[in-house]
Amino acid sequence: SKKEEVAEKIKQINEELGKVVDENRALIRSAKVDSKEVDRQYAASLIAALEAEYEEKFKAAEGNEEELKALKKEFASRCRVAKKSRLITQIQMIFQDPIASLDPRMTVREIIAEGLIINGIRDQKYITEKVYEILETVGLVREHADRYPHEFSGGQRQRIGIARAIIMQPEMIIADEPISALDVSIQAQVINLLNDLRDRLGLTILFIAHDLSVVKYFSDRIGVMYFGKMVELATSDELFKHPLHPYTKSLLSAIPLPDPIYEKKRTRITYNPIAEHDYSVNQPSLREVSPGHFVYCNDEEEEKYKKQLSE
Incomplete structure (x- = not known):
C-alpha cells in the first residue's frame, strides 16, 4: 500500500542519513563539537533528500493545483514523521520501577532489541551481537540474554532498563528516579554505572531525584523545582555552597550529617511560600543573580540575593 511504501522510504532515508549523524556523533565525543550544529546538519540533509525525491513529482504536477497541494501536504507530513522518528532514537528513558517497566513475557534479548526492530533493523546476527555487547557494557553477561525479568534482582533489572536505553545510541537519557526503588547497597552501583556510561558514551543525562546528596554526586548542574516551577x-558546587531560594535551603536542611550531637540541636527549615514571598505587586521570574546561577524571584528578592552573594 501507499502508506507502507512511504514508511519504508522514511526508514531508508533515516538509515542513510543516520550514518552521517553517527560519524558526527563520534566527532562530538572526540572534539567536543556542538551537538546542536549536528542536529542542524541532519535536518538540512533530511530536507534535501526529500526535496530531491519530490522534485520530479512537483514538476509533473505543475498546472494541477489540487495534485500540487496534495503533494506539498504529503511532503510536509513525511518531513515531520522522519524528524520525529530520528528524535525518538536520540532521547531515551530509564524508568523508576525496574519491575513494572520490563515486560515479564519477554526475554532480556527481546526487551533490549525491541528499539532496533521497531526502527527497521532486521539483521538477526547484528541484533544478537549488539545485545551481547550492550549487556557486557552494563555489567551483565551474554547468558542473561535468554532469561526473563523475574529471574533477576532489582539492580540487575535496572541494568536491563539502562541497556534498553543505550542500545539506541541516544544523545540524551531521561532518568526518572532510577535508584529510588533499589536497595541502598545497590544504588551506588547503578549511579556509578550511569556516571561511567555518561563519560564513555558522551551522554547528556537528565537525572530526576528527590535526594539532593545523590544529585550532588551525579550532576554537573542542578535545577530545583517546586510545584512544577524551576525555582x-x-x-552543583554553587548550589550547595550558596543556596538562595528558601525552598532550596529547606531541602538542604533535610540532609542529615553524620554527627549525632550536631543533629540533635539542628533545626530543619520549613518552606512556607505565602510567608516567604509577596508577589502581589512585583511578579517573579527566573533571573540570573550571578553568572550561571538562576533564581525564581522578583526585583526586591533579586537585590537581596545579590547582596547575600557579595557578602
Whole structure:
C-alpha cells in the first residue's frame, strides 16, 4: 500500500542519513563539537533528500493545483514523521520501577532489541551481537540474554532498563528516579554505572531525584523545582555552597550529617511560600543573580540575593 511504501522510504532515508549523524556523533565525543550544529546538519540533509525525491513529482504536477497541494501536504507530513522518528532514537528513558517497566513475557534479548526492530533493523546476527555487547557494557553477561525479568534482582533489572536505553545510541537519557526503588547497597552501583556510561558514551543525562546528596554526586548542574516551577538553577558546587531560594535551603536542611550531637540541636527549615514571598505587586521570574546561577524571584528578592552573594 501507499502508506507502507512511504514508511519504508522514511526508514531508508533515516538509515542513510543516520550514518552521517553517527560519524558526527563520534566527532562530538572526540572534539567536543556542538551537538546542536549536528542536529542542524541532519535536518538540512533530511530536507534535501526529500526535496530531491519530490522534485520530479512537483514538476509533473505543475498546472494541477489540487495534485500540487496534495503533494506539498504529503511532503510536509513525511518531513515531520522522519524528524520525529530520528528524535525518538536520540532521547531515551530509564524508568523508576525496574519491575513494572520490563515486560515479564519477554526475554532480556527481546526487551533490549525491541528499539532496533521497531526502527527497521532486521539483521538477526547484528541484533544478537549488539545485545551481547550492550549487556557486557552494563555489567551483565551474554547468558542473561535468554532469561526473563523475574529471574533477576532489582539492580540487575535496572541494568536491563539502562541497556534498553543505550542500545539506541541516544544523545540524551531521561532518568526518572532510577535508584529510588533499589536497595541502598545497590544504588551506588547503578549511579556509578550511569556516571561511567555518561563519560564513555558522551551522554547528556537528565537525572530526576528527590535526594539532593545523590544529585550532588551525579550532576554537573542542578535545577530545583517546586510545584512544577524551576525555582533555582546552578552548578552543583554553587548550589550547595550558596543556596538562595528558601525552598532550596529547606531541602538542604533535610540532609542529615553524620554527627549525632550536631543533629540533635539542628533545626530543619520549613518552606512556607505565602510567608516567604509577596508577589502581589512585583511578579517573579527566573533571573540570573550571578553568572550561571538562576533564581525564581522578583526585583526586591533579586537585590537581596545579590547582596547575600557579595557578602
